[in-house]
Amino acid sequence: MITLTNLRKVYPSPDGDVIALDGLDLDVDRGEIHGIVGPSGAGKSTLIRCLTALERPTSGTVAIDGVHLTGLPERELRQQRRRIGMVFQHVNLLDARTALDNVAYPLRIAGTSRAHARRRARELLDLVGLADRGGSHPAYLSGGQQQRVGIARALAGDPAVLLCDEPSSALDWATTRQVLELVKQVRDRLGITVLIITHEMSVVRQVCDSVTLLDHGRVAQHGALRDVVTDYGTTLARDLIPLAATPVGVERAQLEVSFSSADVPVGQVLARLADLNDLAGVESGTIETLAGERVGRFQLDLRAGDKDTVTERLRAFGLHVEVTR
């Protein structure tokens, strides 16, 4: 559905060229919710701008649903852009217009009749759970409700792709959950393809089917969530199952154990760790449900015996073990 091939974007600057995207390949299937994560400066915003064709790539191609955006004349590009709905961190609703008119606005601009635009806007407000707030102005809506209106507005042109740029970073935790839940519902009902740019791993954990880690304008890691999370020891596996930071002054644990319930049931992992308690004690740990499996990480401190023996026994249980100190 979204195909980026060998995408490069170079910004000339007085101090030398800045390579924002450095030969990026990306493939997102129809109906998938795909997360793009990466450190500041990795190229996330540049990627979005290339996808929406606000920016022309230096080389490489961008294709949405088989249509190559790169090389299209401006007029056709404008038409293609309608196939992409955008949801931003800051919703930017028109303050002077009601929620209903905000959703109808892009349709009116595209030349839809007032009656039809309002009918469609009502359906969309219903879809995002705001059927009874169409007459409210943005100032009278909560942040989460405004984001819902933003999603309805993004869906007005029946886009094939929904691009979400940090959709939840201005929202609190509970509201974020609701908005992400809505994105999932929208995908389930409309079969739309969703790309979410985020710096929050919790967003990826909650809604994404697959994820790409960008670094220095390149794909550093990529895959279905269930695969990257069991690629133990990698950046994404670690970031998806974060451990509490070791307090200052406390020595780091010596062993780290990872597992997925696809390989070992959680109850068994806990029983095995309890069995080993005299040799290695659990210092901290996390268990998450991710892509339908329970996945976890524990930090263990050696109490008796030697590292190799303990490591071997843990591995024999089917656990992934890393020696961290």
Ligand SMILES: Nc1ncnc2c1ncn2[C@@H]1O[C@H](COP(=O)(O)OP(=O)(O)OP(=O)(O)O)[C@@H](O)[C@H]1O
């Ligand atoms: N218009 C521009 N002119 C020059 N350099 C730019 C421009 N836009 C982005 N860059 C550079 O390109 C690189 C990628 O920037 P980009 O904004 O895509 O990163 P990002 O992943 O969105 O970061 P953040 O998480 O901080 O938003 C950075 O080194 C940035 O300085």
Ligand SMILES: [Mg+2]
């Ligand atoms: Mg950015």
